[in-house]
Amino acid sequence: MQMTRMLATTAMALGLAATAQAATVPAGTTLADDQTYTFWLLDAIKSMDPQINTDVEGSDVLRNLFEGLYNEDGNGELVPGVALDHTVSDGGLTYTFNLRDDAQWSDGTPVTANDFVYGWQRLADPANASEYAWYMELMQVANAPQVVAGEMPVDQLGIRAVDDTTLEVTITTPLPYFPQMLVHASTFPVKQSVVEEFGDNWTQAGNLVGNGAYTLVEHQLGERVMMEKNDTYWDAENTVIAQLTALTINDSNQALTRYLAGELDRVDIPAGQYPRLAEEYPDQAKSTPYNCSYIYMLNVGEKGPEALKDVRVRQAMAYAVDRDIIVDRILQGGQRPAYNWTHWAISDFERPALPWADEMDQAQRIEAATALMTEAGYGPDNPLDLRLQYNTSDDHEKIAIAASQMLKAIGINITLDNYEWTIHTDRLQNQDFDMARYAWCGDYNEASTYLDLMTSYSGHNNGEWFNDEYDQVMADSKQAEDPQPLYQQAEGILAAEMPIIPIYHYANVDMISADIQGLPDNNVNNTWYGKDLYRVAQ
Structure with missing residues (x-):
């Protein structure tokens, strides 16, 4: 944005966008x-x-x-x-x-x-x-x-x-x-x-x-x-x-029904329904990029499962999730598969090359995931049991069920835990989970809004993954004339350590x-x- 560029003069006023502040009615x-x-x-x-x-x-x-x-x-x-x-x-x-x-x-x-x-x-x-x-x-x-x-x-x-x-x-x-x-x-x-x-x-x-x-x-x-x-x-x-x-309505399908009845002026479109609604209501169904990323956060801290402290297990879990199925078959609203943390639409950001994302197809990822689980000591005779926590939502439930089936294919048995939002977030803050649905919406349009969250000093690093190299990269980015290479380096560390499993990058999918x-x-x-x-x- 124009006004954020630093000008090399003392006390030089920075310009703002148009100053119209309230509704501009043509x-x-x-x-x-x-x-x-x-x-x-x-x-x-x-x-x-x-x-x-x-x-x-x-x-x-x-x-x-x-x-x-x-x-x-x-x-x-x-x-x-x-x-x-x-x-x-x-x-x-x-x-x-x-x-x-x-x-x-x-x-x-x-x-x-x-x-x-x-x-x-x-x-x-x-x-x-x-x-x-x-x-x-x-x-x-x-x-x-x-x-x-x-x-x-x-x-x-x-x-x-x-x-x-x-x-x-x-x-x-x-x-x-x-x-x-x-x-x-x-x-x-x-x-x-x-x-x-x-x-x-x-x-x-x-x-x-x-x-x-x-x-x-x-x-x-x-x-x-x-x-x-x-x-x-x-x-x-x-x-x-x-x-x-x-109006607070925990059921997205019920919310859509109430929208169609005229009780709401805006509502999120439930997973899988955008194509139909866009055809039936072309002047109301909207899908635009949205600065949020959906992940499963893994608890690698003291209160987390011992198995998740093994990077091979974390990598195997990330490889096993088929994001194309989640985006193309479940969500169907313009979302994009995520293989990294930072949303693709963030200003000036370009995702680094990630071999597991760019050089493997899903069959190869499953093969690599199975090998990693075997190396870590897990297999058909010794499956890994984990609990996946998510907050109440039909869409979160559908994704969780799909992910549990994908993880079962590599020897991980998932028990689903559904909690109301306040309980879900309280459990996250107390590290009372194995893996949990999490989404982050950027506080501003710059990659650091995502990448700073995974530092050791973050107030939202609920999985308690702490990495000195990562902290230093993000500290260096604050001093860099061009922080973008450092942001790519940080994404590379996340991809190697896999403290989170990226699932998809959001789109705003609404009826308005x-x-x-x-x-x-x-x-x-x-x-x-x-x-x-x-x-x-x-």
Whole structure:
């Protein structure tokens, strides 16, 4: 993106994309009387706290209740949020953000630079035990490692309010993609007085004070989230959709049925149904690349099975999975087979050559997998028993059943464990699994958003695979003028060590009501905002 390129001048302002912020309704468009938008959530949202939330669905809600320094437009380009623009010092280590003076909290008080300071300090503070505390380290914020480790007080974090509308951030290494990282919910501001007044209950409807285009009016965990237009939002005049509703429906087929009945405006298309729906509803069925990768994470830590500590077993398991069957016969929605971790559509990324992926067909992989299992001491008379855990979803179940049959062919007996989302993620965080369904959606459009996750300092390396060489490669990438060769080297290490089994790279496969306009169709991150949407008359 243009604005992330470093300019070799002191305090040179970086340009942003077009500054239109809310819904841009073409001239002559007739708007519907009903300006509501109802969308589907597969799972309950674990937290409405920007610094605590870890899942994509939670981020979709938080992006409407809060606003960070920058937003993204439909093409993934950065546009002003609370920050109008920023300057970068010579050397690229100090960012100074100029904040708008008309940003307000939903209680009518001004949003100030101190609100960002407080939010970032909450994220890094070990007392809050945020799984995303490591994000401050990834952003290279000065003193973040020491603050996160409890070795420095939070007020030593490299962020300060120069005045109410000027925010200064100091980083330790120039990162060309640093501004892109600022659209992530963990970097959103939080109002300190509200947190202190309500404590753990500050995110409940009626208590929560946000600075986004919508306010929270109802949250029934596992059922619905309702948000209404926030009249104090700085661009409320151009916000068309008056109400956002998210419905939690664990069954994707039931969700599709409710969409077709008119209860939802957007829903994921269940596995295998895209070809039919695209033919029947060509103006509603959509498939576009999506910055997420689907894997099976292997527990190689102390609590994991002894067998998975053997790299030959891990390699055999990865070889045995036939990704073409999963993508072409089960999913059928434009997804691509994955033989590596980083999504193929990530900007500037090119997957390195991988012999097991590029030089073998599936029959040869099965042959190699069987040989590896024999070398590791397993065979027909000594099969390996493992448990495969996944969160509730018909699609995850179909893939798990298929994978279990593929692994059975090389002497691995799989027992399937299905858990509701919150239990599934709790078990992952506690290393209470053998192998588990996992998916990562990039926090920004750059390969490090995937590759940093597998470092030893990552807050999401739940399989506890730790590799000094890998850590060093990723550390070196932060200093490199061109990090792409190092990213390829990191992917090569993952392919050799196989702590994860790549399955497929996502596509966004949705049914979207034809009268809903303003959703992004050229943003690989699928970052959307209710304020950009509008419903046309039919």
